[in-house]
Each structure stands twice: as structure tokens, then as C-alpha cells.
Amino acid sequence: MAEPTIYEISSPGRTGFQFHQPDVPVAQLPAELKRNDLPFPEVSEVDVIRHFTRLSQLNYGIDLGFYPLGSCTMKYNPRINEEMARLSGFAMAHPLQPIETVQGNLALIYQLQEWLKEISGFSGITLQPAAGAQGEFVGGLIMRAYHLSRNDLKRTKILVPDSAHGTNPATSSMSGFEVVNIPSDSRGNIDLEKLKEICDDCVAGLMLTNPNTLGLFEEHLQEVIAIIHEKGGLVYGDGANFNALLGIIKPGEVGFDIMHFNLHKTFSTPHGGGGPGSGPVAVAAHLVDFLPAPVVGIVEEGDDETPPLYGFITPSKSIGRMKSFYGHFGVLVRAFTYIAMHGANGLRNISENAVLNANYLKKLLGNAYTVPYDRACMHEFVAEGFWDDAPGIHALDVAKRMMDYGIHPPTNYFPLIVKEALMIEPTETESKQEIEHFAEIMKTIAHEAHTEPELLHTAPHHTPIGRLDEVKAAKDLVLCCWIPPEE
């Protein structure tokens, strides 16, 4: 049954709140400041509690079940993260407090900076960016500032493979560059010949997601990086898929110049439900001076008796501030906790198990689904959600049917280079049994697609609301639950 909106529950005169008897004289609001056109719902406290509790029970999250949303790394968020983030010294701190009173918080930021540099093999880092896309934007601005600082004014292009995240061309464009698309070859790698042909000394850099959105490791990684560097360009690593590489590869050591992390993917922290995210950007030695300001550093060395004093440092050629204050601190606390709890070996285990789980699942599906570019995958893979002998069935139908089995659908219709794409990322936090259960559901749906296609076309059947009209949702935007009456 659909839950009514809070406005539909409203009953005239009902209230759930009373003002205290004021201890100051009562004054009347001037008439011109009063308005009657803003209808607040009139509800009691129990109305509110029941309404939002019911809504929360309609929600689906990683705490309820499997969530194989490809490229999003919907791993379980350990409860200790939440405990740490709620410590009052973290949760109640004000960003404008004198630094002497928040040394613990600054020490945490500093240590997290050091750990992320160690994990990725880079020399400098900013924890400011709000999430991955802002991290990419920071990367774009750093590339721009770097070339300009060398008086190299001809670099107007950024190369982006066709298997890239959609944010890559968007952020390149926002940083003022022209985006040039690089095609993939038949094994899902960057087309090296095309890259050589296109890459010239007008290229500011390449944005590379590795493993790419097909879940495949770039087999010519070293050559790709060399081609860009030879022409004086920089290589930006989109770290959205870093969950496949922890403790195995340090991007900074294989030649990447810049990389962003998605703390809200790789290092757990709440993610489903819209964030908040956190997108730190790490850079190689030659780019450290361009980092956004401020970065947290040691402003007074300590000794045996006294700890160092942590404070803020402005890099000499900084591109400036990217976000108010110091990033999403609550997410930083969670990522810090996650790294501290796992340790170096634990981090490597995470990636090994993420890759193992994805390959196991891919194998279990067998011939039920076509997986183009069929080679060992990394932490995710992309299957096709259609069959030549099941006409009229699309990836969307498969995804919607999955909801009937209590599973969050995988990412669909992305990447664009796979027809009717279903992008599946199980993550390391799912058990062998859970993955086998999911594989069975996927096989059942593939069977239904051939025998009872109508079941898929009209899915989902067991959710509070059935198939939504996506065209209407995209075209007729109503962004308010209360529609003002026409004058």
C-alpha cells in the first residue's frame, strides 16, 4: 500500500508542538511579514513518527540485503565507524574552533592523509573534495594550473576513454578543457593505436579509470601512461574502482600523476541514500604545490615531551579553496576507523576478496547471461540484459524483476559500450552463500525471460509501488510534495 504524503495526513487544527510560556514580552509580527500561503502539514507527534517510520521501512539499504550496484561499491558499513563518528569530540567540534582545542581532530586528518598517501603511492593529498566528481574537478584544475605554471599554453584537450565514468567528461569540460573520446579495443582496453594517433602536445592529460567500468584491468597500463607522458600530458586516475587494487598496486608508483579516492566506496562509510561522500585527491611530487588550500600539516614540531602542533598550511601555488572548511569530516572519521581496523594486510584482503567474489559470481552465471569482453574481471563485471531468443526483454525488465526477489538491481545501461548493460559489483562483504543465492535469482530471471516474459515486463509486483513511468518522471518534474494552488 502506498504511503500518503505528510500533507495528505494533515488535519486542520491538529498540532504536535506547543511553545513554552515566553519569559520575554510578546510582540506581534508586522503585518507585511506575515504570509498565509505556506501550508505546513497539521499533524500530531505520533502522526509524524508513524509516517516516517513507515517510510523508513519501505527503504532498501545495504543493512537489509544484497546491493550489487556496479561501480558504487555498496559494501557493508561496519558499526564501529558509526560509534567513532558519534564521539562527541568529533561530532560536536566546530570548524572555527581555535586549532589548539581540536588537535585530536587535526591529528586524525593528518594521519588519514599519511595513510592514503601510503596506500596510493602519492606525495601529497587534499581531503577537501565533497565527493568523487569534485575530486575530478580538483584534478582538472590542478592539471590546468600545472601547465599554465610552465607557460605551456597550448594544452586544451583532455582524453577520456569511452569506458569512463560519465563524470570524467563532465568535470573535464567544467575545468575548461575540450573532451576527446578514446575508443576501446576488442578486449576492453584503451585502443592503443587510436591513442597514439590522437595524443599530441595539445593534450593536457588523460582521465583513466582502472579497472575500467567493464571491471577490466587496463592491460597496457604502462604503455598508455608512457604515451601521455611522452607528449607532456598528465595522467589522472579515477579511483572509483580502487576497491580492486588496495595493497596490490600503488597508482602513484606506476606513473599516475593525480588520483581521487571515493572514501564512501572503497573505505565503507554511508553511501546509499545519497551520501555524504568524500573524494580526497592525491598527487605526485611535481603537483604538491598546486593542492587546494588549506591542507593539514605539522606547524610546530614536537619532541619527547610535547606532541607536535597540527594546523593549516597553504601550498605555494594552490588552486585555492574547493569547499568550505575541511571536507566531510564525519566521513573522514569513518574512513580512518575502517583503515585502522583493517591494517595493511586487511586492506589487501579486501581487494582480493572483492575480485574473488566478482569472478565467482560471473562463473556461477555461466551461460545464462552474455558477458562481453569475457576475461577474468576485477571487482565487478558487466553482463548483457537481453537475449536474441527473448524478444522485447530489456535490461530494465531484468533489473525490475530482481526487486521482486528482494534484491537491489545492479547499475543498468552503463557503461554505454555494452548493449543493455547490467553492471554487477558484489563487493567483498557478501558471503559465498549470498552470492550463490543471487546467482540463482539471476538464472531464474533469465529463465522467466524466455518462458514468462510478461512477468518481467510488468515487474516489480511485490514492491509498494509497481513499475514507474520513467519518461513522465524525467519530463514532468514536480520537485515539491505540495503544489501551490493556481492564482
Place this chain on the structure above:
Amino acid sequence: MSTPKDLKFSETDEWIKVKGNTALIGITDFAQSQLSDIVYVEYELDVDDDFEKDETVATVESVKAAADIHAPVSGTILEINEALIDNPEHLNEDPYGSWLFKISIEDPSEVDALMDAETYDRFCEDRGD
């Protein structure tokens, strides 16, 4: 849907219908079926704007993806089909009857270099559809 024989086609799935020095430009049936339900058309150029072959002249967005529309030839915009802004679904319903731009052609030899219907059909088949 059969591919009209009086049109020429680009590798990026635009069609062009030439009439003297002017032409209409639209997207092919293959393009609209790949995109699925189109919900937005955004014109990047105005009337009288010049454009080069392969330049992005418009963007269409469906429930699944956004795609750039590339000019199949170089030329100048004569007219924009503004009806598509309110009714982008016409691109799905009648791809060869729904034109995006009316243009004047700069170099007729660019038209000759485009694919004819038969070649374009094969081109689509080779891409696995």
C-alpha cells in the same frame, strides 16, 4: 522500420535529406532505438550559426543516456525544429519524419562521402543489431 532510400547517413547515426543547397538533419531509427524514450532535446546552436562537420549541434537525452548529435556535414543553420523541445518523443515515434535542423550545405562533396541506406543498414548490422 525500413531505411528511407532518399537519405544519407553518418557513422554517428544522423540522417540528412538533401534538397538543392539545403538539407534536413535528424537521427536514425537505430539511434532512437538505442537511446529508448527520449525526454529532452537541447539545441547547441541558433539560426545563422555556422558549424563544421562532426561538430556537436544538439544533445538528446533519454531515460537511459545522453547523446551528442553531430553535424553530418558542414554548413549554416537555417531553421530549428522547436516543436521537438516540447515533444521529444516524436524522435522515437517518427525518426525519419522528425528533423532537428534545416541547414544550408557548405560543401556538397561532404554529402557524397556519407553512407547510402543500404550501406548504413549493413553498418548497423555489423554493430550487432
